[in-house]
Amino acid sequence: MEQNNDILMDIRDVKKTYHVGDVNIYALCGVTFRLVAGEVCCIIGRSGSGKSTLLNMLAGLENPTSGQIIIAHRHLERMTQSELILFRQKNVGFIFQSFNLMPYYTALENVALPLVFRGAPRARRNKIARDMLDAVGLSSHLQHKPMQMSGGQQQRVAIARALVSDPGIIFADEPTGNLDSKTSDEVMHLITHIARERRKTLVMVTHDPNMRQFTDKAITLLDGKIIDIHINENAIGKEFDGKQASALH
Amino acid sequence: MSIIDTLTIAFRNLWRRKLRAVLTVLGMAIGTAAIVVMMSLGIGINEYFRESIERTGSMTTITVTNYRTNYSSDGMAEVYVSGLGGNDEIVLDNKAVESIEKIGGVVAVMPLMEYWGQAVNGQYYAHLNIMGVDIDKAELFEFSLAEGRMPSKHAGSAYEIVFGSWTLREFTHKRTYRQAVDAMGNPKLTLDSRFQLTFDYSNILSYDDMGMGQDGATVSKGKLYKLRPVGVMSEESNNYAWYSLMDIEAVKKLAKENKAYNELDTSRYSQIWVKCADTGQVLDIQNQIMALGYGATSAQDTLNMVTEQFASLQLLLGAIGSVSLLIAAIGIMNTMMMSIYERTKEIGIIKVLGCRMGNIAGQFLTEAAYIGLFGGSVGLAVSYGLSALLNMFVFAGDDMGIGSVMRSVIPMYLSAGAVGFSIVVALLSGMYPALRAMRLSALTAIRNE
Ligand SMILES: Nc1ncnc2c1ncn2[C@@H]1O[C@H](COP(=O)(O)OP(=O)(O)O)[C@@H](O)[C@H]1O
């Protein structure tokens, strides 16, 4: 079903053990799966099942104790700190549970920040940031500070920020964890819609099993092991991108 | 990340905690001001000595003497070698002039000849310390005159002279010993008065001794020459104020004619002055002259000696100032560490967003540099204020026209150096915090507190 040359992420027998005092905590006990470019995927599991640990390793924020993480043909576990930062600069957008916007900056400045680190000139990055905010429906909130926006609005700013540098992969750790259920659904619609529209690979962590209705693939974790990989042919919003759907099947 | 973005973001980060930033800058300002004011005092003392030494002679002139001061090998004890007689007699003659002229970097060599005589005006007379100078070269040595001009080359029967600064006031009545001054102490005689020059005391005192009415009645008496003063030596900034200047050829001629009354070996000079092309060569040329066996002194080596003696004082003053700068530097470090603890999460987030390690360190170093720049600039402004106040009220100069020994001087290089140093110190204090920030784990951003 999947063609080898389409594979973006190849995760092979990844283990992570934390040592707390004399106690070993096995956060991940051999996780193996693959993702195709453009796939929208969620990792589901109870609190403490190792979802965040897995996501952090995919984003190169943490090293596995053993195993291989190959993304776009590159071994993340072999990269140095600076190489990982460069890799993230080029390929990765990140959405946090608690939004993590800079409280002193306006929405526009927050969204433009990743472009500042990439050395984009002011006029260009402001234009891109404005377009991004427009795409998440916040064109009227450019000059608002995070404190002046609702949780849903803040997360939309964060989504715009994750996408502004046009990365191939978006990671999101419980993006709706701090939101009420109505706002949650809106944000889920937005994230998956934008990811499909722009052909991004989306890997999203959630504890809410209902979220699998939005994604093509749902990986269920329990105590550091994959217990189920569910393929969803009729994910919500999939009709937006017929081309991609046909490429996958 | 562009430089302008780094500068802007660092400034905004600093300005976010206004009070803390201002206090840290203030600490740095006090530290800088302490150093600058302390050093300005040291520089002031140095400058005072430089000025007073420069006042006594040009910085490019070397005086060659027929005596010299030797230092024993341990550099402590002085051994005085007299040039007057003995085996090690130093002779300043035409040969000496020639050998000194051969030294590279020497612009002019001028021998001087000292002689003594009496100036006479009617019943008044004054003792003259005559310094014979080479009129052609004298201009190079910048004799400072209070009025008039230098004598021209001797010709004819009249002898031109520049009086010493006090000569006109020193004319004394040969019987009453009263000085030729008015009630205010100003001399009655002027350069236009008629003067004569003699080397024979009996020309002056015979009148009293013999009760005769006419000068020069006895054949054996020395001649009375016609003396024409053309200028007066300046009193200020002049080591030779009490000398009266004449053409050296005239002095030689007079000395030969008056051997009977005042013997002088006209083949030997009392001093030789050497003019160097520039100040940088003076010490070198001076050493070469001393290597030839002559004694030599210069304003330069006096100044060097004084500067050397005051170097330790300056060092002490600088050290006192440095203590407060050190405290300010610790303040910067403290401020930076605190802001890193506060911004741990934020640093993690920007790392996840793709900020490079170097850029993170760069941002913190820029913040430190700002503190250094602002602190240094404010400190410098404060220093100028303090310096002006000190000079105005504490070290107010006396009326001698020299000014007080203690004064505060802030030269350009100290201003620039102070701000530069302040930035460097701030950067050094920011180094460790910046390193810490750079090494913070990006994971801290992901973990929810
Ligand atoms: N830095 C750490 N040190 C020690 N234990 C950790 C650390 N991070 C995670 N863990 C442990 O690993 C397990 C998985 O954690 P996590 O991946 O955060 O789970 P989830 O995101 O699914 O709630 C948990 O038992 C947690 O306590």
Ligand SMILES: [Mg+2]
């Ligand atoms: Mg988690």
